[in-house]
Amino acid sequence: xxxxxxxxxxxxxxxxxxxxxxxxxxxxxxxxxxxxxxxxxxxxxxxxxxxxxxxxxxxxxxxxxxxxxxxxxxxxxxxxxxxxxxxxxxxxxxxxxxxxxxxxxxxxxxxxxxxxxxxxxxxxxxxxxxxxxxxxxxxxxxxxxxxxxxxxxxxxxxxxxxxxxxxxxxxxxxxxxxxxxxxxxxxxxxxxxxxxxxxxxxxxxxxxxxxxxxxxxxxxxxxxxxxxxxxxxxxxxxxxxxxxxxxxxxxxxxxxxxxxxxxxxxxxxxxxxxxxxxxxxxxxxxxxxxxxxxxxxxxxxxxxxxxxxxxxxxxxxxxxxxxxxxxxxxxxxxxxxxxxxxxxxxxxxxxxxxxxxxxxxxxxxxxxxxxxxxxxxxxxxxxxxxxxxxxxxxxxxxxxxxxxxxxxxxxxxxxxxxxxxxxxxxxxxxxxxxxxxxxxxxxxxxxxxxxxxxxxxxxxxxxxxxxxxxxxxxxxxxxxxxxxxxxxxxxxxxxxxxxxxxxxxxxxxxxxxxxxxxxxxxxxxxxxxxxxxxxxxxxxxxxxxxxxxxxxxxxxxxxxxxxxxxxxxxxxxxxxxxxxxxxxxxxxxxxxxxxxxxxxxxxxxxxxxxxxxxxxxxxxxxxxxxxxxxxxxxxxxxxxxxxxxxxxxxxxxxxxxxxxxxxxxx
Ligand code: GLC
Numbered sequence: 001x002x003x004x005x006x007x008x009x010x011x012x013x014x015x016x017x018x019x020x021x022x023x024x025x026x027x028x029x030x031x032x033x034x035x036x037x038x039x040x041x042x043x044x045x046x047x048x049x050x051x052x053x054x055x056x057x058x059x060x061x062x063x064x065x066x067x068x069x070x071x072x073x074x075x076x077x078x079x080x081x082x083x084x085x086x087x088x089x090x091x092x093x094x095x096x097x098x099x100x101x102x103x104x105x106x107x108x109x110x111x112x113x114x115x116x117x118x119x120x121x122x123x124x125x126x127x128x129x130x131x132x133x134x135x136x137x138x139x140x141x142x143x144x145x146x147x148x149x150x151x152x153x154x155x156x157x158x159x160x161x162x163x164x165x166x167x168x169x170x171x172x173x174x175x176x177x178x179x180x181x182x183x184x185x186x187x188x189x190x191x192x193x194x195x196x197x198x199x200x201x202x203x204x205x206x207x208x209x210x211x212x213x214x215x216x217x218x219x220x221x222x223x224x225x226x227x228x229x230x231x232x233x234x235x236x237x238x239x240x241x242x243x244x245x246x247x248x249x250x251x252x253x254x255x256x257x258x259x260x261x262x263x264x265x266x267x268x269x270x271x272x273x274x275x276x277x278x279x280x281x282x283x284x285x286x287x288x289x290x291x292x293x294x295x296x297x298x299x300x301x302x303x304x305x306x307x308x309x310x311x312x313x314x315x316x317x318x319x320x321x322x323x324x325x326x327x328x329x330x331x332x333x334x335x336x337x338x339x340x341x342x343x344x345x346x347x348x349x350x351x352x353x354x355x356x357x358x359x360x361x362x363x364x365x366x367x368x369x370x371x372x373x374x375x376x377x378x379x380x381x382x383x384x385x386x387x388x389x390x391x392x393x394x395x396x397x398x399x400x401x402x403x404x405x406x407x408x409x410x411x412x413x414x415x416x417x418x419x420x421x422x423x424x425x426x427x428x429x430x431x432x433x434x435x436x437x438x439x440x441x442x443x444x445x446x447x448x449x450x451x452x453x454x455x456x457x458x459x460x461x462x463x464x465x466x467x468x469x470x471x472x473x474x475x476x477x478x479x480x481x482x483x484x485x486x487x488x489x490x491x492x493x494x495x496x497x498x499x500x501x502x503x504x505x506x507x508x509x510x511x512x513x514x515x516x517x518x519x520x521x522x523x524x525x526x527x528x529x530x531x532x533x534x535x536x537x538x539x540x541x542x543x544x545x546x547x548x549x550x551x552x553x554x555x556x557x558x559x560x561x562x563x564x565x566x567x568x569x570x571x572x573x574x575x576x577x578x579x580x581x582x583x584x585x586x587x588x589x590x591x592x593x594x595x596x597x598x599x600x601x602x603x604x605x606x607x608x609x610x611x612x613x614x615x616x617x618x619x620x621x622x623x624x625x626x627x628x629x630x631x632x633x634x635x636x637x638x639x640x641x642x643x644x645x646x647x648x649x650x651x652x653x654x655x656x657x658x659x660x661x662x663x664x665x666x
Pocket of ligand 1: 104230231
């Protein structure tokens, strides 16, 4: 336990220069130590789905190999809090083994547009889902005595002009969509640190935004940890300290500005002391949590990565029960991604994998004979006449085809946004040509965010494997041949085409002004309100078995906004294989005065059921499940009226519904 009094007296012993020095990094990853007072440094390292840790023993500080787990877009599709906790725990163990004190993740920014180059690093378009999974992840990592950095606080929803753009958002949208995931993680998991984002919010840089760092984060939500800047996101050292951005990363030679500001009275030394206290708290918490000599089992972690990916993969389509295939079927694997799958995205989160298992290798290891054709260049996504002809020939020879396509590294990465939602042209062509010569085609997608599928009617099956980490090939093999029953559900909507997305008209803004005109209507909140059917809706995912829902019960039909509501529903596996179901609960407010989405996810639970097995799933809903942000009182409020409690297959399909009247704000 960190003794705050001792910290305060330590700060009192620091010189002004030492204090200023503590508010910026020593190098790219370390905070500054102060040897004469036995103040240690803390070591940070990326990233959200694995360690990108420098080898300090080497002059070039090369990145050490570590296990590349499924990226956030993949693990979010698991809808599995326990799995995210386990992933966090595993990453915490690896951090201990590598000597890292703070893992720079999770990324929980909302997916306002499918085009954002870092969508693969984020969980969802839904703040409730992102907040629940972020909470589980943070608790998992921190259970190992390692800190996290919840990022990027906040409204960092595009890469274009990310260092200068201003996210122009109304108060209610900020609260309901862009802050509420952060709010949940802070209140429920107390991340050791928060990373302030590059962008401005309504004209003020996040790192200098006193309202959202001091008033909201610290005073309103009770955040006790340290706020660090994103790398290079501090534009005003003094403003950052005044706002409560305790640590500017990475190292920079501007500490003198802090000294000067204190001396000339423009920066009260008390404000500087507060930042130093939080830097010291982090340093001592890191030292306290450190497990010297810790080791981790990278081979076991690779198998975990496979398990996590298999629990996240989404079966989008499966006509005439094409899947699962039999291991004795005459199968062709077509596409370079079958051999070397795309497992992660580009940028600061990019890991040096310990190894990568492709589906081809996984099938071979399992004694499954497959025909293979490369079909296209893995890096560029382009094909040649020879590769194309060979691929079509292979498809003709096989009984069944698994066609691996997706986005090459060059099309989505940190620092850039996609200009469109299309796959490489050659990949679209391959689907058409392969389906023309073989009626039994399953497409496997490797992409970090939604893509258009103009050929969707042709293949009998489609699997979304996303950027599923270094063991994704083994996980895909598990799913294709039925060793694992798919249980992933989309954590984002797949629009039929880009122009259907609610942010389409305004995305990237005009110069540095990015106006979020769609307000709270992002993702399924828009598609469902406008009755604009998505290609695949939020929450969508198929199984090799079927689930039946009965006996929806609400423990009351009338309540006040200070009561809670208990909801239960029975779920039965009516198929003949074991399977996992994601039970989804949405709240559907009647339209009284406030303009609201027609339904919002407010509960989910993932359960495993043997054939014939039935379980009762229970949810308890309190005020926030029904509330909107009221800009007149600057607080959450529940409108008096009737609310639908909807148990849904996904955001579009309601299975069972009950109604409750709530007496709230008139
Ligand atoms: C990057 C990213 C951030 C990362 C940091 C350190 O620019 O925005 O997510 O943790 O810098 O690499």
